[in-house]
Amino acid sequence: MNYIDSSLKVVGTRPIRPDGVDKVTGRAVFAADTRASGMLWGKMLRSPHAHARIVSIDTTKAEALKGVFGVVTAADFPDIPSEEAFVGEGPMNFRDLALNCMARTKVLYEGHALAAVAASTQAIADEALALIDVKYEILPHVIDVEAAMAPNAPILHDDMFTSGVDPKPTKPSNIAKVVTFRKGDVEAGFKDADVIVEGTYTTQPVHQAYIEPHACLATYSPDGQVQIHSSSQGHFMVRAYTAKLLGMNMSNIRVNPAEIGGGFGGKTLVYLEPIAVALSKKSGRTVKMQMTREDVFKASGPTSGAWMEVKIGAKKDGTIVAAKQVLKYQAGAFAGSPIGPGCMCGFAMYDLPNVDVVGYDVVSNRPKVAAYRAPGAPITSFAVESLMDELAIKLGIDALTLREKNAAKNGTKTHYGPTHQNIGFTAVLAAVKSHPHWKSPVKPGQGRGLATGFWFNIGGESTAQVHVNEDGSVTAATGSPDIGGSRASIGMMVAEVLGVPATSVRTIVADTASIGFTHVTGGSRVTFATGMAATQAAEKIVEDLKKRAAQTWDIPVEAVEWKDGKAYPAGSNAGAFEPLDLATLALKAARTGGPLIAEVSINAQGAGPGFGAHICDVTVDKETGHVTIERYTAVQDVGKAIHPSYVEGQIQGGAAQGIGWALNEEYIYNAKGQMENAGFLDYRVPVASDVPMIEAVLVEVPNPRHPFGARGVGEVPIVPPMAAIANAIRSATGLRMPDLPMSPPKVRAAFDAQA
Amino acid sequence: MAKSYVSATINGESSEFLCETQQTLLDVLRDVVGLTGSKEGCASGDCGACSVIMDGRLVCSCLVLGVEAEGTSITTIEGIATGEKLHPVQQKFLEHAALQCGFCTPGLIVATKALLDENPNPTETEARYWLAGNLCRCTGYDKVIRAVMDAAAELRGETVG
Numbered sequence A: 001m002n003y004i005d006s007s008l009k010v011v012g013t014r015p016i017r018p019d020g021v022d023k024v025t026g027r028a029v030f031a032a033d034t035r036a037s038g039m040l041w042g043k044m045l046r047s048p049h050a051h052a053r054i055v056s057i058d059t060t061k062a063e064a065l066k067g068v069f070g071v072v073t074a075a076d077f078p079d080i081p082s083e084e085a086f087v088g089e090g091p092m093n094f095r096d097l098a099l100n101c102m103a104r105t106k107v108l109y110e111g112h113a114l115a116a117v118a119a120s121t122q123a124i125a126d127e128a129l130a131l132i133d134v135k136y137e138i139l140p141h142v143i144d145v146e147a148a149m150a151p152n153a154p155i156l157h158d159d160m161f162t163s164g165v166d167p168k169p170t171k172p173s174n175i176a177k178v179v180t181f182r183k184g185d186v187e188a189g190f191k192d193a194d195v196i197v198e199g200t201y202t203t204q205p206v207h208q209a210y211i212e213p214h215a216c217l218a219t220y221s222p223d224g225q226v227q228i229h230s231s232s233q234g235h236f237m238v239r240a241y242t243a244k245l246l247g248m249n250m251s252n253i254r255v256n257p258a259e260i261g262g263g264f265g266g267k268t269l270v271y272l273e274p275i276a277v278a279l280s281k282k283s284g285r286t287v288k289m290q291m292t293r294e295d296v297f298k299a300s301g302p303t304s305g306a307w308m309e310v311k312i313g314a315k316k317d318g319t320i321v322a323a324k325q326v327l328k329y330q331a332g333a334f335a336g337s338p339i340g341p342g343c344m345c346g347f348a349m350y351d352l353p354n355v356d357v358v359g360y361d362v363v364s365n366r367p368k369v370a371a372y373r374a375p376g377a378p379i380t381s382f383a384v385e386s387l388m389d390e391l392a393i394k395l396g397i398d399a400l401t402l403r404e405k406n407a408a409k410n411g412t413k414t415h416y417g418p419t420h421q422n423i424g425f426t427a428v429l430a431a432v433k434s435h436p437h438w439k440s441p442v443k444p445g446q447g448r449g450l451a452t453g454f455w456f457n458i459g460g461e462s463t464a465q466v467h468v469n470e471d472g473s474v475t476a477a478t479g480s481p482d483i484g485g486s487r488a489s490i491g492m493m494v495a496e497v498l499g500v501p502a503t504s505v506r507t508i509v510a511d512t513a514s515i516g517f518t519h520v521t522g523g524s525r526v527t528f529a530t531g532m533a534a535t536q537a538a539e540k541i542v543e544d545l546k547k548r549a550a551q552t553w554d555i556p557v558e559a560v561e562w563k564d565g566k567a568y569p570a571g572s573n574a575g576a577f578e579p580l581d582l583a584t585l586a587l588k589a590a591r592t593g594g595p596l597i598a599e600v601s602i603n604a605q606g607a608g609p610g611f612g613a614h615i616c617d618v619t620v621d622k623e624t625g626h627v628t629i630e631r632y633t634a635v636q637d638v639g640k641a642i643h644p645s646y647v648e649g650q651i652q653g654g655a656a657q658g659i660g661w662a663l664n665e666e667y668i669y670n671a672k673g674q675m676e677n678a679g680f681l682d683y684r685v686p687v688a689s690d691v692p693m694i695e696a697v698l699v700e701v702p703n704p705r706h707p708f709g710a711r712g713v714g715e716v717p718i719v720p721p722m723a724a725i726a727n728a729i730r731s732a733t734g735l736r737m738p739d740l741p742m743s744p745p746k747v748r749a750a751f752d753a754q755a
Numbered sequence B: 001m002a003k004s005y006v007s008a009t010i011n012g013e014s015s016e017f018l019c020e021t022q023q024t025l026l027d028v029l030r031d032v033v034g035l036t037g038s039k040e041g042c043a044s045g046d047c048g049a050c051s052v053i054m055d056g057r058l059v060c061s062c063l064v065l066g067v068e069a070e071g072t073s074i075t076t077i078e079g080i081a082t083g084e085k086l087h088p089v090q091q092k093f094l095e096h097a098a099l100q101c102g103f104c105t106p107g108l109i110v111a112t113k114a115l116l117d118e119n120p121n122p123t124e125t126e127a128r129y130w131l132a133g134n135l136c137r138c139t140g141y142d143k144v145i146r147a148v149m150d151a152a153a154e155l156r157g158e159t160v161g
């Protein structure tokens, strides 16, 4: 059923979330908060070198230490073959993941794990790690993406031959693959252009920097049964990877989702769980592992840094006739940067006749990248939207008008294939145009920037259950870890369908043995796909309730209607009966067919893409190079906001992460390839005094493929900020900052160069 | 190594524990006393997830040694509510949706309580600077600051629309 044009009582309101009280009182149980009797502490030995061959690992002294109950190395894990995996977010290979969790013959980056111990205390575990004797043969390393592509670069993988080129190369390379997307005839397009602009841009890897470090608790029983408590964006993902990496049967592994302290894409793969299980098997005890903040920075995935070249050609009136892009994305130590989405998203906001995009996926001696909010899109958009600003300046056209002129609409065929349908980009631009921020004059001494962004949003496999309890209260269970309030939104959709208040529905996240398969919480899919499954489960319950009322009244089911949480006879012909509410029907459930339960598993299709546009005002301090964000407005098409507060929260949080990406965040390496700022003091994420209030403007163009019209909302808001800020700096100072982060030293240097 | 005996008042109750000399107050609270509401985000004093109030002062419990707790009075997130009744700061965080993942929330609430104990009428800028030691990666701080300002107004007895 579709409720898009119905009058809604619950959806669109702002109730307090079901897990709220636990979270404000310290009761919520995150992965590191769980303990077990006889528990040991597991710790990882990590490489101090950026690139080295492992000549030998001697663990005998560590094993002999009192209080140590197990030591594992790659020798304790099956050496699994290369095989594509589709359980996480983005491309992944099981063998790469195994080698990333535990190095076998080579360490490929500083922080790469190569052994682990389980001991009775953390101090003993640390002592044991120091007793492991590793002989390394240090190899030359390479950090930067362009250096890694150079012909004489140190090669990370002898068996990596660039895919996507013809003929197949005969020599190994750090370029894992080349991807191309073409539409029309780009060279002819440029010939036709009155004006051509070009630019080269770089971005640095940035970490998701969730405040909760990765943690888990694992128990291996002698009968082969495994229990895992962990913090992840998908407990089914944890199960699949752990089973594969350990050669186990999935049904022997039960994963309990702990509360998750932020993920942003970075918790869509495993680092600790298979190791903790192996240590538990070896020691016969429950093992707890948690990363330090330094481990999180050095050994878990940031997103790619990149080198990019963009060229755009337009007519005098602003109509773009050709657009070209070369993208080189750094993948970290294993193939799998978000180069695909990078190639697709940069130009996806525009209706362009001729496009040519080439992308490279490049490995180097850095931690393997992981998904980070709209993976790949913010990077490419920084380049494209910075250059769009230059084009507007060159043409003497207002930045918004240029975008309006070229905006993608329903029916626009993208350069990567699909045709846009039911999109709200023009509505977003119209909302910018009429917004007081855009209409207000720029304050003296300030500059204003505008940039837009796109993300596909995804659907996929989800399972939801709805239970009407014996007293008529309702429990909804899903397989989606809740990273930002999805229990609230899912419970609200169920409440709306059942016609009860939001507070009557309790939503929980069920473990892998208690609910059907559900894909990771990522790609902005939960409210869309899991919400759809939950809505359908609630509809099944309503059908069931109507049947039972019909049975009670002895009338045909067609003569029963469900309204405001009660069954009514439909019209006077149906007979005169007192309405039956949920509690009454629940009480009679045993006599009318048994428990009232519905489960729905779907593979949801039709996630509507999302578009955003951000307006940003800045001042730039000439003396220090410091950029202050004075005012920030983020406009986004959200389809339908189920719980508007959490939708706004996603937009505000994404924008703040983008502000950090734009102004401060980067990985700093020394000459040995070691990260020098692996802590929150030197890797500086925005704090409360760095940002202003962030106004989130919700534009609602319903997605017809979702029962309430919802679109994913979590990814889009991190796409526009970097260019919006760069464009604001350009407007304030005349300086074009093509390299991220636009940190004080860089801005200062740009001023010096300008003088 | 021999453990040290420590006695302190935690959330109004007298409490005794044994701890190793190198153990931080955060580790003691979480692993010895069993109060896991205070979180470890960095263990280096940079994220504020471990914030507690010690003798009226806001501290990062990861930077305090367990043995230093001797004779002190400590308030953790578990001691902010009064029985069933949430503290206004907690209630306002809920009403304003000032949390997403909720991992930073215990530290932010403790830090906000300490702010309002000291300065019941902070400006937005004062609130932002006071809370600059508490990282939140989810919210962008907008709703957090609104919750703080609203809680301050309520504690001052002003009714806000």
Ligand code: FES
Pocket (backbone or CB within 6 Å): B039, B040, B041, B042, B043, B044, B045, B046, B047, B048, B049, B050, B051, B060, B061, B062, B063
């Ligand atoms: S854990 Fe203490 S400040 Fe981060």
Ligand code: FES
Pocket (backbone or CB within 6 Å): A211, A261, A262, B098, B099, B100, B101, B102, B103, B104, B105, B135, B136, B137, B138, B139
């Ligand atoms: S709510 Fe997630 S870190 Fe603040």
